[in-house]
Amino acid sequence: MQTNFNEVQLTDPSLASANEILRRCVHCGLCTATCPTYVLTGDERDSPRGRIYLMKQMFEDRQVTASMTYHIDRCLSCFSCMTACPSGVDYMHLVDLARTRIEAKGRRSPIQSGWRFVLSKVLPHPGRFRSALMLGWFARPLRAVFARLGLKRTAAALALVPSRLPKTAQANPRSQIGKEPDAKRVALMLGCVQEVLAPSISRAAMRLLRRHGVDVVVAKEEICCGALVQHLGRENEARRLARRNIDAWTALGREKPLDAVVITTSGCGTTIKDYGHLLARDRGYADRAEHVSGLARDITEFIDEIGLLPPVMWTGLRIAYQSACSLQHGQKLDALPISLLEQAGFNIMRIPESHLCCGSAGTYNLLEPELSGELRDRKLANIAKLNADVIVSANIGCMTQLAGGTNIPLVHTVEMLDWATGGPVPQALAKFKNPGHRIEALVELSKQAALVD
Ligand code: SF4
Ligand code: SF4
Numbered sequence: 001m002q003t004n005f006n007e008v009q010l011t012d013p014s015l016a017s018a019n020e021i022l023r024r025c026v027h028c029g030l031c032t033a034t035c036p037t038y039v040l041t042g043d044e045r046d047s048p049r050g051r052i053y054l055m056k057q058m059f060e061d062r063q064v065t066a067s068m069t070y071h072i073d074r075c076l077s078c079f080s081c082m083t084a085c086p087s088g089v090d091y092m093h094l095v096d097l098a099r100t101r102i103e104a105k106g107r108r109s110p111i112q113s114g115w116r117f118v119l120s121k122v123l124p125h126p127g128r129f130r131s132a133l134m135l136g137w138f139a140r141p142l143r144a145v146f147a148r149l150g151l152k153r154t155a156a157a158l159a160l161v162p163s164r165l166p167k168t169a170q171a172n173p174r175s176q177i178g179k180e181p182d183a184k185r186v187a188l189m190l191g192c193v194q195e196v197l198a199p200s201i202s203r204a205a206m207r208l209l210r211r212h213g214v215d216v217v218v219a220k221e222e223i224c225c226g227a228l229v230q231h232l233g234r235e236n237e238a239r240r241l242a243r244r245n246i247d248a249w250t251a252l253g254r255e256k257p258l259d260a261v262v263i264t265t266s267g268c269g270t271t272i273k274d275y276g277h278l279l280a281r282d283r284g285y286a287d288r289a290e291h292v293s294g295l296a297r298d299i300t301e302f303i304d305e306i307g308l309l310p311p312v313m314w315t316g317l318r319i320a321y322q323s324a325c326s327l328q329h330g331q332k333l334d335a336l337p338i339s340l341l342e343q344a345g346f347n348i349m350r351i352p353e354s355h356l357c358c359g360s361a362g363t364y365n366l367l368e369p370e371l372s373g374e375l376r377d378r379k380l381a382n383i384a385k386l387n388a389d390v391i392v393s394a395n396i397g398c399m400t401q402l403a404g405g406t407n408i409p410l411v412h413t414v415e416m417l418d419w420a421t422g423g424p425v426p427q428a429l430a431k432f433k434n435p436g437h438r439i440e441a442l443v444e445l446s447k448q449a450a451l452v453d
Contacts, residue, residue: 001025004060014097018059021094024087025052031081036357037074045071048081055098064105072098076364078357079329103233119363120232124224129196136161156369183215184259187249191265192224194396200427204418205264219248227271231362242275246288260297264414266395270330272296299414300337311420314345315442320388321348324395325357337413344420352382360401380405
């Protein structure tokens with residue numbers, strides 16, 4: 001694509017970077033058919049190619065219009081377009097640059113800006129998020145009233161509040177939990193939202209890693225990875241959070257070198273693997289950020305590297321595998337988690353249109369409830385074709401998004417691998433009530449083998 005930046009503009013590093021990315025696009029349109037928003041609306045401005053044109057105009061003319069804001073806000077950052085693009089257009093970093101610009105120019109309504117501000121101040125902080133969740137739980141029965149009053153975002157947020165509030169994690173996970181002298185040593189990232197909604201996922205990861213002889217440590221100072229605020233266009237906040245995590249993991253590495261930083265939330269994994277880029281121009285952090293990015297592994301990657309233990313029980317459960325966008329498109333890890341689940345004795349079924357996002361996408365389901373709802377219904381309709389026993393995903397966002405629309409239990413990949421190799425039955429399966437269903441029979445079998453937590 002031909003661009004028209006002048007020399008002065010190109011002295012601005014963000015414009016120089018945008019120019020480089022834009023010039024790779026050859027307008028072929030191969031990305032459009034894989035874009036969830038284009039599939040739903042059929043509007044070129046809701047497609048990757050259309051958004052790239054809008055962003056070109058935004059950067060060249062240094063202007064942010066209401067239309068640009070509207071269509072770029074509707075992008076999920078699912079990066080399905082990057083998987084499809086034959087020219088290697090770095091859409092991820094281009095849209096991040098555009099979001100930062102939109103946030104700075106403030107072309108949104110006060111209500112939209114207010115929502116975004118609140119989300120950026122609540123979600124990355126587990127204490128605040130837990131309090132918000134409790135408030136939401138009390139207001140949950142009123143969601144139909146909010147919807148009738150036209151408060152669609154509030155209604156959508158309440159629909160995502162689980163019917164039972166999650167328990168706070170019991171054991172103190174912020175302590176060192178294993179010290180084998182020659183063992184591989186990893187820092188397990190607990191995350192922010194996941195640790196509030198489903199602390200059982202990190203506990204399953206700890207058990208799984210330790211069962212494989214890995215020394216697991218958790219950095220006391222670790223905080224949100226920064227993905228949530230970065231997607232809201234608040235890049236400086238994302239950098240601040242990234243620096244804190246880098247300091248925390250660097251301190252752990254000084255005691256004894258880390259072999260990996262292991263992540264169980266695929267959205268966080270994509271962001272941490274990109275810390276090197278995020279802090280590339282920060283002299284004090286660039287090298288350490290690159291080092292941490294190099295250490296970052298999705299847990300399935302790490303388990304594959306060390307080799308999965310054989311399963312203690314061959315369940316043959318039928319799993320609809322929801323391949324989170326941040327894993328399949330962001331980290332290019334699509335076949336690997338499936339292969340591990342198959343090795344663990346499960347029967348994996350691909351969901352039709354598996355490249356399309358479920359509509360969760362970080363804060364997208366709270367900010368764009370209509371498109372998000374359509375994508376969720378489409379995903380659930382595709383899942384319904386499979387007659388699955390369980391839906392498995394590597395991302396708490398997908399799990400929360402789909403949970404409200406189905407009775408099929410939702411379980412994280414790591415909980416399934418933990419169970420298969422000798423851990424307790426995942427909570428969602430242990431609570432599952434459907435007499436005669438094979439899940440109940442398997443839970444009973446596990447109990448007899450004393451595998452229930
Ligand atoms: S990131 Fe996803 S929603 Fe955004 S343009 Fe690309 S395919 Fe479409
Ligand atoms: S597939 Fe790549 S090169 Fe083709 S229009 Fe989309 S972004 Fe541009």
